[in-house]
Amino acid sequence: MSEPSGSNAMTGFSDARINADLLRSVFRTGKWWYVTVAVSGSVMLAAGAAFLYQAYTGIGIAGINRPVYWGFYITNFVFWIGISHAGTLISAILRVTGAQWRRPITRCAEAITVFALMIGALFPIIHLGRPWLFYWLMPYPNERGLWPNFRSPLAWDFFAINTYLTGSSIYLFLPLIPDLAMLRAKSTGVKRKIYSILSLGWRGTPRQWHRLERAVQIMAIIIIPVAVSVHTIVSWDFAMAIQPMWHSTIFGPYFVVGAIFSGIAALIVAMAILRKVFHLEAYLKPVHFNNLGLLLLTMSLLWFYFTFSEYLTGYYGNDPAEMRVFWSKVNGPYSPLFWAMIFCCFIIPVPILAFKKLRTITGTLVASIGIVIGMWLERFLIIVPTLAAPRLPYNWGHYSPRLVEILITVGTVAYFIFLYAVFTKLFPIVAVWEYKEGIRPGEESLTVRESEATAGVTAD
Amino acid sequence: MRRSTAENITGIVDSPREARQAETCLTDEGFARDAITIMSAEPLAEFISELGSKSPGRAGMLSIAGGIAGAGAAIALTVWTSRRMGLVTGGMPIITPWAFGIIVYELIALGAILTTFVVTIYEAGLLRRGAIDVEVDSAIADGKVAVSVSCQNDTSRRVAESVFSKLGAKICGNKTVDSTFTKPTKHLRGGRV
Numbered sequence: 001m002s003e004p005s006g007s008n009a010m011t012g013f014s015d016a017r018i019n020a021d022l023l024r025s026v027f028r029t030g031k032w033w034y035v036t037v038a039v040s041g042s043v044m045l046a047a048g049a050a051f052l053y054q055a056y057t058g059i060g061i062a063g064i065n066r067p068v069y070w071g072f073y074i075t076n077f078v079f080w081i082g083i084s085h086a087g088t089l090i091s092a093i094l095r096v097t098g099a100q101w102r103r104p105i106t107r108c109a110e111a112i113t114v115f116a117l118m119i120g121a122l123f124p125i126i127h128l129g130r131p132w133l134f135y136w137l138m139p140y141p142n143e144r145g146l147w148p149n150f151r152s153p154l155a156w157d158f159f160a161i162n163t164y165l166t167g168s169s170i171y172l173f174l175p176l177i178p179d180l181a182m183l184r185a186k187s188t189g190v191k192r193k194i195y196s197i198l199s200l201g202w203r204g205t206p207r208q209w210h211r212l213e214r215a216v217q218i219m220a221i222i223i224i225p226v227a228v229s230v231h232t233i234v235s236w237d238f239a240m241a242i243q244p245m246w247h248s249t250i251f252g253p254y255f256v257v258g259a260i261f262s263g264i265a266a267l268i269v270a271m272a273i274l275r276k277v278f279h280l281e282a283y284l285k286p287v288h289f290n291n292l293g294l295l296l297l298t299m300s301l302l303w304f305y306f307t308f309s310e311y312l313t314g315y316y317g318n319d320p321a322e323m324r325v326f327w328s329k330v331n332g333p334y335s336p337l338f339w340a341m342i343f344c345c346f347i348i349p350v351p352i353l354a355f356k357k358l359r360t361i362t363g364t365l366v367a368s369i370g371i372v373i374g375m376w377l378e379r380f381l382i383i384v385p386t387l388a389a390p391r392l393p394y395n396w397g398h399y400s401p402r403l404v405e406i407l408i409t410v411g412t413v414a415y416f417i418f419l420y421a422v423f424t425k426l427f428p429i430v431a432v433w434e435y436k437e438g439i440r441p442g443e444e445s446l447t448v449r450e451s452e453a454t455a456g457v458t459a460d
Numbered sequence: 461m462r463r464s465t466a467e468n469i470t471g472i473v474d475s476p477r478e479a480r481q482a483e484t485c486l487t488d489e490g491f492a493r494d495a496i497t498i499m500s501a502e503p504l505a506e507f508i509s510e511l512g513s514k515s516p517g518r519a520g521m522l523s524i525a526g527g528i529a530g531a532g533a534a535i536a537l538t539v540w541t542s543r544r545m546g547l548v549t550g551g552m553p554i555i556t557p558w559a560f561g562i563i564v565y566e567l568i569a570l571g572a573i574l575t576t577f578v579v580t581i582y583e584a585g586l587l588r589r590g591a592i593d594v595e596v597d598s599a600i601a602d603g604k605v606a607v608s609v610s611c612q613n614d615t616s617r618r619v620a621e622s623v624f625s626k627l628g629a630k631i632c633g634n635k636t637v638d639s640t641f642t643k644p645t646k647h648l649r650g651g652r653v
Contacts, residue, residue, distance in 0.1 A: 015501075015603025022579040139541065150538060150559040159607040167573040174580065182501060183596070186600035200586040204600055206511045209503040214519050215580035219573065222523070226569045233562065436502045436603075 001098015013282070018436060019182070022428045025278045026183060032277065033421060040418040050404040051126060061404055066233035068387040068399035072409050077238035079262070079413070080120030080378045081234050082255070085266055086263030086270075087113030088168040089227035090295075092220040101291055103282045103438045107431045109267050110172040114430040115419045116266075119412050123153070125317045126408060143194070144417060153236040159232045163224050171219045174212060177202050178433045209217075224241040231259040243386050244321040254306040261345070262375035268292050270420070272365045274429055283430050286361055291362040296371070297353035303344045307378075321391045328385045333398070337377050344374025468610040469620040471629030472599045474505045478627060481603040485623045486609055491616070499596070499606040519579045523572040530571020534564040595632050607631075 052063050064071040065201035087109035093270050094102035125134045139155045149155055149194035187195050202208060238246040248254070268289060275284040311330075314322045328336045349367035352358045401409075423429070473479050479498050486496055498507050542554040553560075581587055596606045607629070611617040624631050 019602070092609045139537075150541070150555045150563065156559065156566075161562055163566045163570040166570060168575045170573060174577070177586075178501065181597070182601040185597040196592075200581065201588055201592070202586065203498045203597075204501055205497050205585075205590065206504065206507040207515075208586070209500075210508045210511050210582050211517055211519065211584040213503060213508070214517055215576050217521050218519055218576050222569055222572050222576070226566075226573075229562075229565065229569075393650070433502045442501070 011019060013439065015436065019186075021280070021282065022430050022432045022435070023186065026426065026428060027186070028043065029425065029452055030277075033425065036421045037418060038456055040414040040421065044411050044416035044418055047408045047414065050407035050411070054126075054404045054408075056129055059127075063390075063400050063405055063453045064127075064404040065397070067395050067397045068214075070127075070383050070387055071399050071406040072401045073123045075376070075380045075383055076409055076412060077120050077123035077127070078234055078383070079376050080116045081231060082118035082259035082262045082375060082379070084113045084120060084168070084263065085227055085256075085259035086116070086233060086267040087111065088164075088171050089113075089260065090222050090264065090267065092171070092227070094224045095216065095220040097193045097219070099312070099440055101287060103434045104285075104430045105267070105271060105288055106431050106434065107172070107175070108270055110168065110175075111420065111423050111429070112263070112266060112270060113167070113168045114172055115416055115423075117161065117168060117418055118419070121161050121165065122412070124157070128132070132208050140170060153233060153240050153380065156233045157237065160226075160230045164223075164230045166220065167223050167226055171216075171223055174216055175431055175434065176427060177212065178204060178209075179428050182432060183312055183427075188407075205303065231255045238382065238386075243390065244319070244325040244384050245310075246382075248310060249314075250306060250310060254310060257306055258301050258378060258453075261296070261303045262372060264292055264299060265298045265371035265375070268296065268364050268368040270370060271369075272361060274424070275361075278424070278429065280454055282357060282431065283435065289361045289364045290356075290428075292354050293359045293367070296364065296367065297350065300346055300349050300353065300371070300459070321389075324389045325385050325420045328389060333387050334381060337381055341377040341381060344370040345378065427455075467607050467611050467617060469611055469617055469624070470593065470596050470632040471620075471624030471627065472596065472604045472606055472632065473627065474604060475546055475630045476500070476506060479504075479607050480506065480625050482607045482623065482629060485627065486607075486620065489619050491609055491620070495610045496639070497608045499600055499608065501600050501603060504605070517579075517583050519576055519583065523576045523577045525567040526575020527572040528550050529575070530567040530569070531564050533571065534560075534567035537567075538563060556568060593632055599632075601629070 062071065062073075064073070091102065091106040093108045094106070124137070125131050127133060136153070136159060139150055177199055180195050181202035181204065184192060184195035184199050232252040232255065235251040239248055239251035241247065270287065271284050271292075274280060298412045311326065315324050328334050348370045352363045388398050389396050471482055473482060476649060479500075483493075483496050483498065487493055498504065538555045538560055545554060555639055594610075607624075611619045611620055612634055
């Protein structure tokens with residue numbers, strides 16, 4: 001009994017300290033948690049009422065109309081599916097490449113994926129005129145004589161999103177099992193019973209650890225191509241149509257890059273909030289923001305390259321229909337949104353993220369908030385201007401969102417916050433066992449690796 | 461609830477090194493290695509690597525089989541749907557090879573994911589009923605390492621307790637407090653002292 005119990009010489013953190021810090025959100029409920037849940041819940045209720053009003057009155061109450069059949073709802077669909085690339089894809093890439101600094105961030109990233117996908121998948125249903133018949137969209141042999149249109153990218157979305165949601169949920173759940181067992185041990189009463197069921201009888205034997213780690217590795221490898229396919233297929237919703245500025249061969253990779261870009265930005269925003277609210281300064285360190293900031297910088301440059309490439313080829317072709325949409329964005333009614341997008345996604349974040357002195361937690365947070373807003377604008381600008389100016393001039397129109405659409409959009413943001421708040425109340429947002437595994441004595445310490453990786457990285 | 465005829469004696473130690481020491485002492489005393497189980501709140505590489513080389517698991521191979529099953533499901537769904545429509549297309553396929561390929565791709569992934577999950581649950585011995593000693597569970601959660609040994613009779617129980625006492629480990633019996641899911645795995649019943 002010579003060594004101190006579970007302590008780590010490099011970090012000075014004992015197991016008890018790590019448990020206390022990382023399980024605090026589960027066992028202690030601060031007043032701000034109630035405020036967050038109450039406010040986000042109220043906004044959700046308002047959005048729910050707006051949706052019921054739309055369902056009762058008819059989809060005509062929304063701003064979408066001929067020729068702009070896709071407005072805020074489909075913009076939100078593409079946006080949230082993009083945000084979902086924050087977690088599982090990034091976590092899987094970091095796991096596959098053995099990046100040790102991933103440990104404190106994987107779970108908050110994976111949770112973003114599941115919630116964003118759940119929200120994104122709601123929008124095609126919200127968008128329907130008769131949402132209660134949503135299951136008619138499912139392509140399966142039926143007695144209703146419905147055409148199972150496997151050729152439609154919307155049917156492909158059904159398969160891709162469901163596969164990704166299933167995979168992401170399992171990918172979130174598997175590494176959660178050991179922490180659920182820990183919560184089981186530390187809870188009493190009904191909570192203990194619930195955690196006992198959820199932890200599936202986990203005991204932490206070498207066999208269980210081995211099988212779990214193997215499963216997580218396999219899942220990480222499978223989930224990467226699935227994640228890429230999801231946003232590629234979402235891009236094909238547009239690219240398969242011969243519409244101006246949609247029919248592009250690079251839409252697949254352009255969307256995937258945009259999705260990872262917005263996903264990392266959303267992850268940084270979530271991490272900054274969690275760090276502050278749950279006092280996780282010792283776990284979500286400047287090095288994590290620095291590394292994600294560098295990834296974000298790379299994605300910003302890549303996004304700009306794809307955007308430039310996309311617009312350049314359209315401009316060079318000089319097709320009248322394409323040019324009409326092109327100029328409506330660059331110098332027409334949509335130009336304020338277009339230039340706001342360029343500012344938010346490129347001009348503001350690149351200098352912040354390129355210079356080490358500016359790539360602080362505050363800096364990356366500012367850049368990320370800008371990118372999230374900019375990427376929503378990008379989705380809107382891909383969808384609406386093209387639909388507003390189709391090839392036949394007599395068919396031109398315009399779109400302005402109505403109150404129900406705005407309420408539902410804001411409501412889904414509140415829904416995301418609500419889900420995240422409830423998740424942090426039920427489960428540790430940093431994977432306790434993964435973190436401990438990374439700081440075990442006798443191995444190269446996570447702290448040492450972190451400090452070597454980012455000598456001179458400052459917090460603010 | 462199913463119960464093992466053997467009694468599990470568990471010693472709680474502070475570190476993996478001490479757990480290894482306890483395991484060595486127990487095997488020196490004649491316990492079969494398979495009768496000893498280490499339990500911890502984090503993966504201990506020294507124990508896992510041994511197991512990995514002895515029993516690597518079948519999740520990898522079975523996930524490929526799951527992918528093939530997923531492809532089969534995709535083919536069945538699309539072919540069945542096409543036939544069910546009874547649409548006269550003059551020999552043209554109702555489902556184009558492009559769409560078909562995409563659906564097969566997604567369902568291969570889904571098949572592999574679901575299979576990996578199910579195989580992991582099975583191979584890790586999860587979802588099985590049995591006893592979890594609350595004291596042991598709590599100690600593991602606090603970062604200790606538990607060494608459990610299956611004892612077939614009083615003699616082996618006394619030997620195990622003496623080994624744990626010598627090492628200064630805290631000894632826990634087989635107090636059944638929570639019986640949701642876990643049962644002692646097969647290899648825990650093999651003590652031969």
